[in-house]
Amino acid sequence: MHPAIEDVTLESVLYALADSTRLEIVKKIAGVGCGLNCQSAAPADLPKSTQSHHFQILREAGLIKSERRGTEVVNSLRCTEIEKRFPGVISSILKASEKAKKR
């Protein structure tokens, strides 16, 4: 379900983030620092199936970790691992995305 960090490719990370909905989800999860359940992280107006699809792509790209806690699934960013493997990539993308939004 979650790839080992050494199997995570730069291309799959970039592909996962090359979508405004997924970029929003990652920003939300990154913003809280700790885990966020699926419902709070995804845009409220998205159908459940679309949400699942986006979370799957993010998970398979190695960007997020999803853990079941009781009845809900909690997602967290694999921030430290990704930052170590691809230094500066995620952080600069999240920063650029914030800046672009403010315009």
Place this chain on the structure above:
Amino acid sequence: MHPAIEDVTLESVLYALADSTRLEIVKKIAGVGCGLNCQSAAPADLPKSTQSHHFQILREAGLIKSERRGTEVVNSLRCTEIEKRFPGVISSILKASEKAKKR
């Protein structure tokens, strides 16, 4: 043919780079600093039509500028503009890609 820098989106840049062939092309162009013609920048074993397709995506994403000089088309990276619009994004991606290759 070339989008104005203010119309370039982070998503389209990430999508354009989320492909190993296009990442190779961009790295090659970035490596020489100045312009490089299509034939030298693209992997030699790619069919012409595939090359054109990749260059089109890179151009439309705002990453490269293609200029006709006599009989050849010379491509250059819109490095300064992109770096100004999305600070650190391209540079960290190119660096991470180099590092990943060495492993």
